Amino acid sequence: MNSRLNLSISEVKGIGEKLQAHLNELGLFDIHDLLFYFPYRYDSYEIKPLTELQHEEKATIEGQLTSEPVVQFYGKKKSRLTMTLQVDQFAVKAVMFNRSFAKKQLSAGDTVTVTGKWDQHRMQITVSQYKKGSAQSQEPIQPVYTLKESVTLVTLRKVIKAALEDYLEDVEEILPEDTIIRYKLPKRQQAIEQMHYPQSRVLLKHAKRRFIYEEFLVFQLKMQLLRKLQRESTTGNAQNYDNERLTEFVQSLPFELTGAQKRALSEILQDMKNPYRMNRLLQGDVGSGKTAVAAIALYASITTGRQTALMVPTEILAEQHAASLQEMFGDRLRIALLTGSVKGKQRRQILSEIKEHHVDLIVGTHALIQEEVDFNRLGFVIVDEQHRFGVNQRRTLRDKGLHPDVLFMTATPIPRTLAITAFGDMDVSVIDEMPSGRKPVETYWVKGQLTDKVLAFIQKQIKSGQQAYVICPLIEESDQLDIQNAIDLYDQLSNIFEPGVHVGLMHGRLSNDEKEGVMHSFAANEVQILVSTTVVEVGVNVPNATVMVIHDAERFGLSQLHQLRGRVGRGNVQSYCILLADPKGDVGKERMRIMTETTDGFELSEQDLKLRGPGDFFGRKQSGMPEFKVGDMVHDYRALETARQDAAQIISGNLLEKNHEYRALKQMIEKDPHISGKVLD
Ligand code: ADP
Numbered sequence: 001m002n003s004r005l006n007l008s009i010s011e012v013k014g015i016g017e018k019l020q021a022h023l024n025e026l027g028l029f030d031i032h033d034l035l036f037y038f039p040y041r042y043d044s045y046e047i048k049p050l051t052e053l054q055h056e057e058k059a060t061i062e063g064q065l066t067s068e069p070v071v072q073f074y075g076k077k078k079s080r081l082t083m084t085l086q087v088d089q090f091a092v093k094a095v096m097f098n099r100s101f102a103k104k105q106l107s108a109g110d111t112v113t114v115t116g117k118w119d120q121h122r123m124q125i126t127v128s129q130y131k132k133g134s135a136q137s138q139e140p141i142q143p144v145y146t147l148k149e150s151v152t153l154v155t156l157r158k159v160i161k162a163a164l165e166d167y168l169e170d171v172e173e174i175l176p177e178d179t180i181i182r183y184k185l186p187k188r189q190q191a192i193e194q195m196h197y198p199q200s201r202v203l204l205k206h207a208k209r210r211f212i213y214e215e216f217l218v219f220q221l222k223m224q225l226l227r228k229l230q231r232e233s234t235t236g237n238a239q240n241y242d243n244e245r246l247t248e249f250v251q252s253l254p255f256e257l258t259g260a261q262k263r264a265l266s267e268i269l270q271d272m273k274n275p276y277r278m279n280r281l282l283q284g285d286v287g288s289g290k291t292a293v294a295a296i297a298l299y300a301s302i303t304t305g306r307q308t309a310l311m312v313p314t315e316i317l318a319e320q321h322a323a324s325l326q327e328m329f330g331d332r333l334r335i336a337l338l339t340g341s342v343k344g345k346q347r348r349q350i351l352s353e354i355k356e357h358h359v360d361l362i363v364g365t366h367a368l369i370q371e372e373v374d375f376n377r378l379g380f381v382i383v384d385e386q387h388r389f390g391v392n393q394r395r396t397l398r399d400k401g402l403h404p405d406v407l408f409m410t411a412t413p414i415p416r417t418l419a420i421t422a423f424g425d426m427d428v429s430v431i432d433e434m435p436s437g438r439k440p441v442e443t444y445w446v447k448g449q450l451t452d453k454v455l456a457f458i459q460k461q462i463k464s465g466q467q468a469y470v471i472c473p474l475i476e477e478s479d480q481l482d483i484q485n486a487i488d489l490y491d492q493l494s495n496i497f498e499p500g501v502h503v504g505l506m507h508g509r510l511s512n513d514e515k516e517g518v519m520h521s522f523a524a525n526e527v528q529i530l531v532s533t534t535v536v537e538v539g540v541n542v543p544n545a546t547v548m549v550i551h552d553a554e555r556f557g558l559s560q561l562h563q564l565r566g567r568v569g570r571g572n573v574q575s576y577c578i579l580l581a582d583p584k585g586d587v588g589k590e591r592m593r594i595m596t597e598t599t600d601g602f603e604l605s606e607q608d609l610k611l612r613g614p615g616d617f618f619g620r621k622q623s624g625m626p627e628f629k630v631g632d633m634v635h636d637y638r639a640l641e642t643a644r645q646d647a648a649q650i651i652s653g654n655l656l657e658k659n660h661e662y663r664a665l666k667q668m669i670e671k672d673p674h675i676s677g678k679v680l681d
C-alpha cells in the first residue's frame with residue numbers, strides 16, 4: 001500500500017545526493033516524511049491593527065493615500081518614494097526604495113496594501129511589497145519549517161511543494177467517511193495541502209483540527225488495543241477468595257471505608273476474579289485511603305494461597321509500609337522487607353523464605369522485580385510510584401512465568417488529560433472522596449524566610465501537643481549544598497527551641513538506620529520538629545504532625561507542594577501549611593496563590609499541568625509521555641477526549657477487523673512495533 005509514498009526523497013524533483021543527506025538529518029527519508037513535515041508556524045501578511053504591530057517586525061497594513069507619492073532621486077539610479085497612508089485615525093509614513101515607477105500607479109485617494117518592516121517609534125513602514133487595492137487577494141500564508149543550518153527555508157519549501165505536486169494524490173484517506181462527515185473534517189489530501197500552503201486561516205484551522213484528531217485517534221487506538229492485547233489470560237488470581245476472612249479483616253480496621261473506597265475495592269476485586277490479568281491504576285488524593293484499599297485487595301489474594309508484593313520508590317517508604325501493614329494485619333500474614341540494604345546471610349534467609357512461601361507479602365523497592373527473587377505463586381503486585389510500571393517490568397514477570405494482577409497506585413493525582421494518554425492502556429479507579437472528619441489544611445503564603453511570627457506559631461502548636469515539619473528544598477538527593485541548608489536550619493532551630501523542644505534532622509545522606517531512628521522518634525513524638533529535605537515527600541504518615549513549613553517553596557512544583565502538604569492534616573486536628581517563598585515570576589506567584597486557594601489534588605494537578613506543560617509533569621523525560629506533532633494534549637484536551645471515546649467504540653466493536661472502512665487505520669496501527677510485536681507473541 002502507498003508504495004510511492006515509501007519511495008526515497010531522492011525521487012522528488014530537485015533533491016540531489018547532497019540535499020538528500022541534509023534532509024535525512026532532519027529525519028526526512030521517504031516521501032511520506034516530507035509530506036507530513038508540517039510547518040511549526042506561518043508567515044502571514046495579514047492585516048493587523050497598528051496597535052498590535054511589533055517594532056522592527058514584518059507587518060502588512062492597509063490604508064488610503066492622503067496625497068500623491070513623492071519621489072526623491074539620489075546617488076546613482078537610487079530613489080526613495082515616500083507616501084502617507086491614512087490607517088484608521090493614524091497617519092503612517094511608507095517609504096519605498098528604488099521603485100520610483102510606483103508613483104505612476106498610485107494616486108491620492110487610492111487604497112494601498114503594503115508589507116514591510118515596521119518602525120513603531122516613527123510610525124513608519126519600510127515597504128518591500130506593495131499592492132494597489134485592499135488585502136483580500138494578499139500574498140499567500142507562507143509555511144515556516146524547523147530547519148538545520150544545512151537546509152534553507154527556501155529550499156525546503158521548494159522540495160515540499162514539488163513533493164505535493166507529484167505525490168499528494170497517492171495519500172490515502174484513513175478516517176472513515178462518517179467520521180469525516182460527523183466532525184466536518186477536511187479530507188486527508190486536502191488537509192495536507194492546507195497545512196503547507198493554507199489558502200486562509202480558516203482552512204488552516206480545519207486542516208489542523210483534522211490532524212489533531214487523527215493523531216489522537218491513532219494514539220488512543222494503539223493504547224487501547226495494547227490494553228486489550230495485554231489482557232493475558234489467567235485463571236483469575238483471586239477467583240475463590242475467602243470472603244469470611246476478608247470481611248473479618250475489613251471489620252478489624254479502625255474505620256469504615258468511604259463510598260469511594262468501597263467502589264474502587266469492588267472494581268479491583270472484580271478484576272481479580274475474572275480470567276484476565278488486572279492492569280489497573282488506582283488514583284486518589286493524598287490521604288484518601290488508597291493504601292487501605294490496596295491492602296484489602298492484597299489480602300483477598302492471600303486468602304487464595306497466593307504470594308503478593310508491594311513495590312515502592314524508596315527504602316524509607318518500604319520500611320514504613322512494611323511496619324504499618326504489619327500493624328494493620330497483625331498475625332494474619334507474614335511480611336518480608338527486602339531492600340538493597342538487606343545483605344548477606346539475612347538476605348539469603350529472606351530469599352529462601354520467599355521461595356518456600358513462608359512469607360505472604362514482600363515489601364521492597366522497584367528493584368524487587370528485577371532481582372534474584374524467586375516468588376512462589378505470585379498473584380498480586382501493588383506498584384506505588386510516580387511514573388509507570390512499564391512493558392519491561394511486565395515482561396520480566398512474564399519471563400519468570402508469572403501473571404500477577406497489577407495494581408498501580410499514584411501518589412500524585414494525575415490530571416485526566418494525562419491519565420488518558422500516559423495511562424491509556426490501563427483501567428482506572430478513582431477515590432474521589434476523603435474520609436470523613438478530615439479538616440482541609442489551612443495554607444498560608446509568607447514572603448521570605450522564617451519570621452518570628454511563624455516561629456511563634458510553631459511554638460504554640462507544639463505547646464498544645466502537636467508536631468511540625470520544616471522542609472528544605474532539595475533538587476538532587478546528593479546535592480551537598482542543599483543538605484547543608486537543612487543542617488544549618490536544623491542548627492538554627494535547635495538553638496531557638498532546645499532544650500524544651502526536640503528537633504530532628506532528616507536527609508538522604510543519612511544511613512538507613514539513622515533515617516529509621518529519626519522517623520521513629522518523630523512518630524513517637526520524642527522529636528517535635530522534624531527538619532527534613534524532601535525525603536518525607538511521599539507516604540510518610542505521622543498524624544500528630546499538624547504544621548508543615550516549606551522553605552523556598554517557589555522551588556517546588558504544585559504537585560510536589562501538595563504532596564508535602566499531604567503529610568499534615570492526617571488526623572482530626574486542624575492542620576496548617578506555611579509556604580515561605582519569594583517567587584520572582586508570575587508563574588511562581590500563581591503557584592503560591594493556587595496552593596492557598598485549593599486543597600483538591602485533582603484541581604491542583606490540572607493547574608500544574610497548565611503551568612508546566614505535559615513534558616515536565618512527571619519530572620524530566622523519564623515518564624515516557626507521548627509527544628504529539630500537531631496536537632497539544634492540554635490545549636486540545638477536548639479533541640483528545642473525543643478521540644478516546646471514539647477509539648473505545650472502535651475497539652469494543654472490533655471495527656478494525658470487521659469494517660472495511662477502517663482498513664487503512666488498522667494497517668497504520670499495526671505498523672507500531674509494540675503492537676505488531678504483541679500480535680506475534
Ligand atoms: P493514601 O495511601 O491514599 O495516601 P492511606 O491509605 O495511607 O491514604 O490513608 C491515610 C490515612 O487515613 C491512614 O492513616 C489511614 O489509616 C486512614 N484512613 C484510610 N481510610 C480511611 C477511612 N475510610 N476512614 C478514616 N480513616 C481512613
Ligand code: MG
Binds near residue numbers: 273275
Ligand atoms: Mg483478573
